[in-house]
Each structure stands twice: as structure tokens, then as C-alpha cells.
Amino acid sequence: MLDPELADERQTEIVTRARALVEGGGGAWQGQESWGRRRLAYEIDKKNEAHYHLLHFDCEPATLDELTRVLRITDGTMRHMAVRRPADSVLGRTPVPPPEPASAPAEPKAAAAPAPEPAAAEPEAAVEPASETTAEAEPETTE
Numbered sequence: 001m002l003d004p005e006l007a008d009e010r011q012t013e014i015v016t017r018a019r020a021l022v023e024g025g026g027g028a029w030q031g032q033e034s035w036g037r038r039r040l041a042y043e044i045d046k047k048n049e050a051h052y053h054l055l056h057f058d059c060e061p062a063t064l065d066e067l068t069r070v071l072r073i074t075d076g077t078m079r080h081m082a083v084r085r086p087a088d089s090v091l092g093r094t095p096v097p098p099p100e101p102a103s104a105p106a107e108p109k110a111a112a113a114p115a116p117e118p119a120a121a122e123p124e125a126a127v128e129p130a131s132e133t134t135a136e137a138e139p140e141t142t143e
Contacts, residue, residue: 001040001044001050001051001052001053001077001078001079001080002014002050002051002052002053002076002077002078003047003050003051003076003077003078004037004047004049004050004051005047006051006076010076011051011053011076014071014074014076014077015032015053015055017070017074018055018067018070018071019032019055019057021063021066021067021070022057022059022063022067024063025059025060025062025063025066025067026059026060026063027057027058027059027060027063028057028058028059029056029057030056030057030058031055031056032053032054032055032056033053033054033056034051034052034053035052035053035054036051036052037049037050037051037052038050038051038052044078044079045078047078050078050079056085064082067082068080068082
């Protein structure tokens with residue numbers, strides 16, 4: 001979220017700097033969406049509106065830390081937040097899985113245990129007659 005009073009050129013500079021940090025850190029820039037001015041749920045620095053930008057990129061945690069540091073000290077940035085995209089993102093891209101560590105030895109996979117055989121069907125238990133105590137508890141009525 002950028003200050004709504006910033007000139008369009010300054011907003012473009014901030015987004016361009018964010019892109020340069022991501023690409024300079026070995027990340028991949030996926031795209032950017034400008035959502036325009038929107039009303040805030042609560043005031044921030046006595047302002048009721050902000051200019052929203054949604055940035056899509058992939059990067060390493062160290063690059064994200066640097067981008068967060070820069071946005072925190074940049075004049076004109078009101079708030080920022082980084083979230084992970086779900087696998088079925090709006091852009092249709094799936095996140096790249098992290099590389100496996102080279103120092104970890106590969107563990108041999110255990111042989112799959114054979115599936116247990118299904119048990120033979122057991123006959124249903126016969127219904128036992130009601131006990132005498134229940135018969136005695138209920139008096140017989142004759143009419």
C-alpha cells in the first residue's frame with residue numbers, strides 16, 4: 001500500500017525498485033497489478049485511502065528479507081505484506097519446490113509391507129432371548 005498522495009512516477013519508482021531487488025537476488029518477477037486507490041478499514045497516518053499494488057514474484061528468503069527492509073524505510077510505503085501463493089494461483093503457476101540438501105544422505109526406502117488379507121466373513125451372532133429380569137419387571141396385562 002502506497003501513500004495516495006504520491007505522484008504516479010514515484011509509485012512506479014517504488015515498484016521498479018522492488019522488481020530490481022527481486023531480480024538482483026536471483027528471484028523471478030511474475031507480474032504486478034495496480035488495484036488503484038481504495039478506502040482503508042482504519043486510518044493509517046491520518047489517511048483514509050491508499051494506492052494498492054499486488055506484486056507477484058518468486059525469491060529466496062534472504063531476498064525477501066532485503067525487500068522488506070527496503071520497503072520499511074521507503075518514504076511513501078504505508079504497509080506491505082508478503083504471503084505465499086497457493087499452488088493453484090491466479091497466474092496458473094505452481095511454486096518451485098526447494099532443492100534437496102546435498103549433504104543429506106539418501107535413506108534406502110523400506111520394502112512395502114504386504115497388504116493384509118481380508119478376514120473371512122463371520123456369521124452374525126444369534127439374537128439372545130430377553131432375560132427373565134426384564135420379563136419380571138414388566139407386569140402382564142390381560143383384558
